[in-house]
Amino acid sequence: MLVEIADKEFAEQRLQEVTESLTRGMYVQARRQLHNLPAWDVALLLESSPPKARAIIWQLVDADEHGDILEELSEEVQKSIIRQMAPEKLAAATEGMDTDDLAYVLRGLPEQVYQEVLKSMDEQDRHRAEQALSYAEETAGSMMNTDTITLRPDVTIDVVLRYLRLKGELPEATDKLYVVSREDKFIGEIGITRLLTVDPSRLVSDVMDQEVQGIPADMDETEVAKLFERQDWISAPVIDEDNRLLGRITIDDVVDIIREDAQHSMLSMAGLDDDEDTFAPVWTSAKRRSVWLGVNLITALLAAMVSSLFEDILAQMAILAILNTIVPSMGGIAGSQTLTLVIRGMALGHIGASNQRWLIGKELAIGALNGVIWALLIAAVVAIWKQDLLIGAIIAFAMMANLLAAGLAGVTVPLILKKFDIDPALAGGVILTTVTDVVGIFAFLGTATLLLS
Amino acid sequence: MLVEIADKEFAEQRLQEVTESLTRGMYVQARRQLHNLPAWDVALLLESSPPKARAIIWQLVDADEHGDILEELSEEVQKSIIRQMAPEKLAAATEGMDTDDLAYVLRGLPEQVYQEVLKSMDEQDRHRAEQALSYAEETAGSMMNTDTITLRPDVTIDVVLRYLRLKGELPEATDKLYVVSREDKFIGEIGITRLLTVDPSRLVSDVMDQEVQGIPADMDETEVAKLFERQDWISAPVIDEDNRLLGRITIDDVVDIIREDAQHSMLSMAGLDDDEDTFAPVWTSAKRRSVWLGVNLITALLAAMVSSLFEDILAQMAILAILNTIVPSMGGIAGSQTLTLVIRGMALGHIGASNQRWLIGKELAIGALNGVIWALLIAAVVAIWKQDLLIGAIIAFAMMANLLAAGLAGVTVPLILKKFDIDPALAGGVILTTVTDVVGIFAFLGTATLLLS
Numbered sequence: 001m002l003v004e005i006a007d008k009e010f011a012e013q014r015l016q017e018v019t020e021s022l023t024r025g026m027y028v029q030a031r032r033q034l035h036n037l038p039a040w041d042v043a044l045l046l047e048s049s050p051p052k053a054r055a056i057i058w059q060l061v062d063a064d065e066h067g068d069i070l071e072e073l074s075e076e077v078q079k080s081i082i083r084q085m086a087p088e089k090l091a092a093a094t095e096g097m098d099t100d101d102l103a104y105v106l107r108g109l110p111e112q113v114y115q116e117v118l119k120s121m122d123e124q125d126r127h128r129a130e131q132a133l134s135y136a137e138e139t140a141g142s143m144m145n146t147d148t149i150t151l152r153p154d155v156t157i158d159v160v161l162r163y164l165r166l167k168g169e170l171p172e173a174t175d176k177l178y179v180v181s182r183e184d185k186f187i188g189e190i191g192i193t194r195l196l197t198v199d200p201s202r203l204v205s206d207v208m209d210q211e212v213q214g215i216p217a218d219m220d221e222t223e224v225a226k227l228f229e230r231q232d233w234i235s236a237p238v239i240d241e242d243n244r245l246l247g248r249i250t251i252d253d254v255v256d257i258i259r260e261d262a263q264h265s266m267l268s269m270a271g272l273d274d275d276e277d278t279f280a281p282v283w284t285s286a287k288r289r290s291v292w293l294g295v296n297l298i299t300a301l302l303a304a305m306v307s308s309l310f311e312d313i314l315a316q317m318a319i320l321a322i323l324n325t326i327v328p329s330m331g332g333i334a335g336s337q338t339l340t341l342v343i344r345g346m347a348l349g350h351i352g353a354s355n356q357r358w359l360i361g362k363e364l365a366i367g368a369l370n371g372v373i374w375a376l377l378i379a380a381v382v383a384i385w386k387q388d389l390l391i392g393a394i395i396a397f398a399m400m401a402n403l404l405a406a407g408l409a410g411v412t413v414p415l416i417l418k419k420f421d422i423d424p425a426l427a428g429g430v431i432l433t434t435v436t437d438v439v440g441i442f443a444f445l446g447t448a449t450l451l452l453s
Numbered sequence: 454m455l456v457e458i459a460d461k462e463f464a465e466q467r468l469q470e471v472t473e474s475l476t477r478g479m480y481v482q483a484r485r486q487l488h489n490l491p492a493w494d495v496a497l498l499l500e501s502s503p504p505k506a507r508a509i510i511w512q513l514v515d516a517d518e519h520g521d522i523l524e525e526l527s528e529e530v531q532k533s534i535i536r537q538m539a540p541e542k543l544a545a546a547t548e549g550m551d552t553d554d555l556a557y558v559l560r561g562l563p564e565q566v567y568q569e570v571l572k573s574m575d576e577q578d579r580h581r582a583e584q585a586l587s588y589a590e591e592t593a594g595s596m597m598n599t600d601t602i603t604l605r606p607d608v609t610i611d612v613v614l615r616y617l618r619l620k621g622e623l624p625e626a627t628d629k630l631y632v633v634s635r636e637d638k639f640i641g642e643i644g645i646t647r648l649l650t651v652d653p654s655r656l657v658s659d660v661m662d663q664e665v666q667g668i669p670a671d672m673d674e675t676e677v678a679k680l681f682e683r684q685d686w687i688s689a690p691v692i693d694e695d696n697r698l699l700g701r702i703t704i705d706d707v708v709d710i711i712r713e714d715a716q717h718s719m720l721s722m723a724g725l726d727d728d729e730d731t732f733a734p735v736w737t738s739a740k741r742r743s744v745w746l747g748v749n750l751i752t753a754l755l756a757a758m759v760s761s762l763f764e765d766i767l768a769q770m771a772i773l774a775i776l777n778t779i780v781p782s783m784g785g786i787a788g789s790q791t792l793t794l795v796i797r798g799m800a801l802g803h804i805g806a807s808n809q810r811w812l813i814g815k816e817l818a819i820g821a822l823n824g825v826i827w828a829l830l831i832a833a834v835v836a837i838w839k840q841d842l843l844i845g846a847i848i849a850f851a852m853m854a855n856l857l858a859a860g861l862a863g864v865t866v867p868l869i870l871k872k873f874d875i876d877p878a879l880a881g882g883v884i885l886t887t888v889t890d891v892v893g894i895f896a897f898l899g900t901a902t903l904l905l906s
Contacts, residue, residue: 016806044802048808165651173628173687193623197618197621232626258708262711266719266793267793267797269719270790271786272793282822283822285815289819296782296786300778303779304779307778315771318764318765318774322767323757324777325760326754326756329752329753330749334742334746337723337742339723340720340723344720350497354472354476358503366742369736370742373743
C-alpha cells in the first residue's frame, strides 16, 4: 500500500468523506470508502465516533479486516466493540493475530464468551491463546510475541543463511536471531546485520553476542520500556525462570507503553482512567467522573468548614469574605507546579533518597522567593483597591505562609504517597489542594481574627 | 557491556554508591565508580543532582565519555553543562556524535562560543554540523542522521551482499538500505531481511520496494512520530524537495519525541516548560514559575471582584461567605476533567469538525447528570449543617449551573484556542477556571441576592 506522506491532508480528506457518507446514510458508498482505508485509519475513525456511529461503521467494514482493526484500537474502544461481536466472528477475527494482541483481546471478554471463542478457534491458535493468557497483565509475558527465529550454536553462519533463504519471509521487526541450547535455554543472539558482514564459515557460537540477558516474563511492562529506551533496542528476548526462550518483545509494542505511561500522569491528575474513552456513552462517563467530583466535594466542604470557624469575623467584615479565595487559589497553583514536577521526576527515576532533602529545600526557597513577590503585590493591590493597609499586610502574610506550605506539600505529599504505594498522580492533587486550602484560610482568617477583632 | 536486567537494584545500588562517595568528598573513589558506569547511568545521575553536584560529577567523568553522556541528557541539563565547557573541549566531545545530537548541542550555544567550537572541529565534522543546523528545529531534518547506506538500482543483490561484507559493521538500527539514482534521488528501499531471503542473482531494482515515499526534511517532528507509530517503522528515509535522499530517522529518536509530546500537555497544564529541570537553581525555577502565578493572581483577583459585587449580601450573611468557595471549586474540577480529555483527544487526532457538536452535547449531558447528583447532595449537606433549606436550594441551583458551564467550557475553550493557534494545554486551564469561578460565584451569590435580600 502506498504510504501517503507528502499529502497528509489526503488522509484527513478521505476520513471526512466516509463521515459524510455515514451522516447522509449512504451506506453502500461508505462501505466502499471504508474498504479503501488502511486498518489504522478505520481504527482512528472508530475512536473518533460516538457509540451509535461506531456500531454502524463496524458493520460496514469487511469481516476479514476486523482482526487488523481490533489490533489498532485502544483498550476501551476495543472492549466496547468485541462485546457486541458473536463468538465465532470474534474467533475468526483473531485468527493470525499477534500473540500479544490475541491475549489482549481475550482478556477483555466475559468468561462465558471467552470459552465460546476458544472453542471456535483452531487447535494451534487455542494453544497460543492459552499460553499468552498464562502471563499476568502488564508484564513482559503479556507483551511478547512467539515469532522468534532460533538457531543452534554449533552450525555455521552459512547454514543459517541458507536456512533463512529457504524460509522466505522473516517476521516484522526481526533485527536479531536468538541462539538456544538443546533444552531451549537462551544462550545468545546475533544481529541480522552481523550475519551479512561476518565470514560465513564461522560458527554461530563464535559470532553470537553472549553478554545479553533475556527479559524475565514477569517483568513489569514499564520496566521493559525503560530498558528499551536505555539500550535503544528494536527487539529483545523474553525468558522464563529457567532461562528458556519464550518469545520476543518488539519496539512497536514498547512505544505504546511509553505513550500510555506518559499520558497516565496527566489523566490521573484529573481523576481520569488511562483508557478513558472520549466518546463513551454519557452514562458511563458520568458515573466514572462523579467519583472524582465526590472526593473533591469533601475537600471543598472541608475548606468551607475551616472558613466556618471564622464566622464571627466574616460576619463583621465582608471584605474578608471577598478576599478569602485568593490565597488558597495561589497556593493551589504553586503547589500543583511542584507536584507535577515531582511526579514527572519520580516517573523518570530522578528522585531518590539522596536528593529529597535538597529538593524540599529548593522548593521551600522558591516558595519563599515567590511568596515575597506576590505578597508584596497583593498587599499593594488590596491597599489601593480596598484602602486598607492592615488587611493588605494580613493577606501578604497569608500568601507567604501558603506558598511555603505549597512548596513543602508539593514535594512531601507525593513522596509519602509513594511510600504507601498510592499513585501520587491520582491522589496527590486532592491532598495538596486540601493542604493549601486549609493553610490559606487559616493563615488569612486566623491572622485577621487576631488583629482585627 | 553486560546488560544487567535480572538485577535492577544492582544499577540503583551502583548509583547510590557514587552519590555516597560524592557526599563524603571521596572524589578519587567516585571517579573510579563513575568510570565503570554506562553513559546512560551517568546522565541519570547528572539529571538527578543539584547544580553544584553536577559540576563536580562532570569534572570527575572521563573526557572521552563526555560526548556519549551529552547525547543522553535532556535539553535543559545539557545546556547547563555545555555552557561551562571550554570550546575546544566541547569540540572534542562532539567528535563522532550522531548528526542530530551534534545539531542539538550546537543549537544550545551562544553565537560566539558556537563559532569557536566550529573552528576547533575538523573539516568533516564542521561540514556535517553546518548542514545539520540548516534545518529548522523540531523538523524531520533536525532529527535525521546521515549514516545511510545507499545502493544503485542496476546492481545484483549478490554485489550488495559482497559490498556489505567488505564494509564490515553497519550503522545501528539499520533495517533498510536505500536505493538512489545517479542524481541521488530516492527511488526505493530494501529491507535487510529481504536481502537475506531473496535470490542473490536478482537486480536491486527488481527487489526493492518502490511504493515508499521519503519524509520531507521540513515535516514537523510530531507528524514524523505519528507516521512511525502508524506504520510501525524502525527507520525511514528523509528527502529534500527534489526527492534527493538526505539521511534517515531511526525509531530511538522518535521514541524521545513521543514521550516528550505526551509529557508536554501535563507540564503545560501546570504552566511548566517541557524541559523544566527539577534540579535547576532556585532563582531560575522561581523566575519561570512566577509568570504562571502572576497569570493566576489575575484570575483570583477577578473572582474576588465578582464576589465584591455582592458585598451587601455577604455583609448580611456570613454563611454565604463560607459556602462561596464550594461551587467554583466543583466547577473547576469538572471542567478540568473535560478539558484534559479534549486536549488528549486533540493530540490523538480524534476531535474534528464532524464530532465537535456531539461532544459538546455529551459533556453538557454529563454536566447535567452530575449536576443533579451533586446539587441534591450539597443541598442536603447544607440543609442539615446550617439548618437552612433555602440556602440549600440556592447552592444546588448554582452547582447545577456551574457544572453545565464547566462541561460547555471544557470542550469549547480548547477548540477556540486551537483555532487561534494557542496551545490549549497551556492557556486552557486558566481560562476554564476563570469561567467556572465567575459563573459559580454569580450563580450562587446572585441567586442569593435575588432571594434573600
